[in-house]
Amino acid sequence: MVRVLAALVVGVVLAIGASVGVVNVVAPSPEPPNKPLYNYGNR
Amino acid sequence: MRAHRLARLAPGLAALVAGLLVLGPALGPGFVLRYDMVFVPEPPVTWSTGGFPRAVPSDLVVALLAHVLPAPAVQKLILVGIFVLAGCGAAALVPGNRVIPRLAAAVFYAWNAYLAQRLLLGQWALLLGFAGLPWAVRAAARGGPWRLALALIPAAVGGFQAMLVSALAVLPVAATGSSRRFRAPLEALAVLAVLSLPWAVPASLSHAVTDPAGVDAFAARADGPFGTLGSLLSLGGIWNAQADVPGQAAWVLAGARLLVAVTAILAFVRLPRTADDAGVPYGKGLLIAASAGLAIALAGAYAPGVLKGMIGLWPGFGPLRDGQLYIAPLVLVQAVGFGMLAGRFSRPDAAGRRAAVFVPAVVGVLLPVLVLPTLAWGASGRLAAVEYPDDWRRVQEIVNGDPRPGALISLPWGAHRAFPWNGGRVILDPATKLFARRVIWDDTLLVGLAGGRLLRVPGEDLLGRRIGVAIGAGGGPLTSILRAAGIRYVLIAGRDDNVFPSRLPGAIPAFVGAEVLLLRL
Numbered sequence: 001m002v003r004v005l006a007a008l009v010v011g012v013v014l015a016i017g018a019s020v021g022v023v024n025v026v027a028p029s030p031e032p033p034n035k036p037l038y039n040y041g042n043r
Numbered sequence: 044m045r046a047h048r049l050a051r052l053a054p055g056l057a058a059l060v061a062g063l064l065v066l067g068p069a070l071g072p073g074f075v076l077r078y079d080m081v082f083v084p085e086p087p088v089t090w091s092t093g094g095f096p097r098a099v100p101s102d103l104v105v106a107l108l109a110h111v112l113p114a115p116a117v118q119k120l121i122l123v124g125i126f127v128l129a130g131c132g133a134a135a136l137v138p139g140n141r142v143i144p145r146l147a148a149a150v151f152y153a154w155n156a157y158l159a160q161r162l163l164l165g166q167w168a169l170l171l172g173f174a175g176l177p178w179a180v181r182a183a184a185r186g187g188p189w190r191l192a193l194a195l196i197p198a199a200v201g202g203f204q205a206m207l208v209s210a211l212a213v214l215p216v217a218a219t220g221s222s223r224r225f226r227a228p229l230e231a232l233a234v235l236a237v238l239s240l241p242w243a244v245p246a247s248l249s250h251a252v253t254d255p256a257g258v259d260a261f262a263a264r265a266d267g268p269f270g271t272l273g274s275l276l277s278l279g280g281i282w283n284a285q286a287d288v289p290g291q292a293a294w295v296l297a298g299a300r301l302l303v304a305v306t307a308i309l310a311f312v313r314l315p316r317t318a319d320d321a322g323v324p325y326g327k328g329l330l331i332a333a334s335a336g337l338a339i340a341l342a343g344a345y346a347p348g349v350l351k352g353m354i355g356l357w358p359g360f361g362p363l364r365d366g367q368l369y370i371a372p373l374v375l376v377q378a379v380g381f382g383m384l385a386g387r388f389s390r391p392d393a394a395g396r397r398a399a400v401f402v403p404a405v406v407g408v409l410l411p412v413l414v415l416p417t418l419a420w421g422a423s424g425r426l427a428a429v430e431y432p433d434d435w436r437r438v439q440e441i442v443n444g445d446p447r448p449g450a451l452i453s454l455p456w457g458a459h460r461a462f463p464w465n466g467g468r469v470i471l472d473p474a475t476k477l478f479a480r481r482v483i484w485d486d487t488l489l490v491g492l493a494g495g496r497l498l499r500v501p502g503e504d505l506l507g508r509r510i511g512v513a514i515g516a517g518g519g520p521l522t523s524i525l526r527a528a529g530i531r532y533v534l535i536a537g538r539d540d541n542v543f544p545s546r547l548p549g550a551i552p553a554f555v556g557a558e559v560l561l562l563r564l
Binding site for chain 2: 001003004006007008010011013014015017018019020021022024025026039040041042043
């Protein structure tokens with residue numbers, strides 16, 4: 001029973017964390033400046 | 044019987060679902076173009092055409108497959124196949140016959156920061172090796188050169204990075220997992236060497252050079268709140284901030300990933316590690332490989348001088364500069380360990396209650412997704428399929444239909460492009476893949492550092508370097524110089540962005556379009 005409860009708690013906490021993470025990422029953010037980007041990437 | 048078959052198929056199905064969820068919009072019509080992932084319509088069947096053979100033989104295999112299937116379908120099959128192969132392989136390494144540990148291992152290996160970041164950097168060829176890694180480890184542990192050769196086919200197709208990562212895992216597993224202590228690693232080495240010939244031979248003939256400065260650009264770095272070591276243990280830490288999964292640095296999720304990683308490693312360490320104990324003959328070798336991979340990744344971050352010195356002595360050490368890619372065996376360690384943990388927490392209790400199995404099993408299998416949720420749907424839109432503008436197809440037809448020899452030079456003089464039709468996503472210049480002749484391009488890599496500084500990693504192609512010097516030397520005419528270098532075509536993308544045609548007196552426009560200009564010398 002302890003295992004079930006622990007799994008439920010972990011699952012719920014992570015599901016909430018995941019939901020917040022997804023909402024933060026898909027929330028509208030200012031459009032990035034439209035400039036040519038020729039770098040391979042940034043560190 | 045049907046339930047048994049379903050149980051056997053479950054890891055593969057779970058990995059397929061994971062792949063479809065991750066790729067999402069990338070499975071639409073057209074090509075997925077991002078950083079090193081550049082697929083083109085009707086790719087020419089060519090071998091290495093100069094410079095370091097980074098896409099050998101992967102591009103050749105894609106070109107051959109594109110003769111049978113449309114090129115976009117080839118790309119999608121490869122991408123989905125990576126997930127399925129990876130998930131099934133990780134499941135096959137989990138000891139025992141229980142479904143839940145195998146399912147959890149499959150989902151973990153198909154949904155983690157390493158796979159996500161390398162996918163977002165477009166390194167599908169490396170991911171072929173990553174997907175085949177569990178199979179290669181399994182084959183190395185069982186012994187037999189033919190079995191190993193078969194398991195290494197995905198890595199062999201992927202090319203040098205995929206084979207190096209595979210060698211890192213295969214050799215210690217072969218050396219520690221078999222009673223044939225001396226013969227097995229020698230056999231594995233021979234198989235690895237033979238399958239590496241397609242890229243090793245052109246690499247040795249290319250006279251490519253590697254600048255030690257690349258260590259500063261490509262060393263692992265912190266991509267979350269727990270520093271470089273924490274990032275690497277969490278299977279992230281890639282050098283490029285643009286390859287991070289959106290939102291991955293959030294404290295709760297990053298902390299959960301690190302916790303899962305550490306407990307999964309501990310679970311793997313506690314596995315019996317010899318064939319005599321419980322059929323996990325790869326355990327010791329895989330732990331050695333994971334430790335070595337982590338050490339390579341940490342060396343670039345904490346002791347860059349050592350790597351720079353090694354590359355300065357011999358350019359063959361160049362591939363070590365991107366150290367994070369060598370943590371692939373650590374991903375496998377964690378996947379198997381995680382599967383064992385999920386199995387332990389979902390074992391039936393004394394009362395035989397179904398909830399004791401079902402609830403922990405569901406949470407366990409979904410855990411890798413919950414700690415990296417924004418990887419879903421093309422990493423929240425970072426991956427998407429687009430169509431090439433017709434202009435690119437037209438210049439491809441003209442150049443590839445021309446029987447006269449001569450190289451093509453691609454301008455603007457820079458390796459990467461960010462086209463509006465590709466949503467501004469940065470990609471390697473597609474001209475490097477489109478044409479059935481030598482393409483000369485600037486393979487100098489520009490990497491942005493903190494404070495807006497720009498690190499320039501000089502190109503590896505010596506001819507490209509020479510042409511670059513000529514182009515950069517003032518604004519004088521270049522026609523005769525380029526002709527003398529054996530160049531027949533000049534392709535200029537983004538016509539409004541440069542005034543280069545004025546430096547090519549006598550050049551004949553072969554195609555003038557809104558997207559590209561093609562000049563014949």
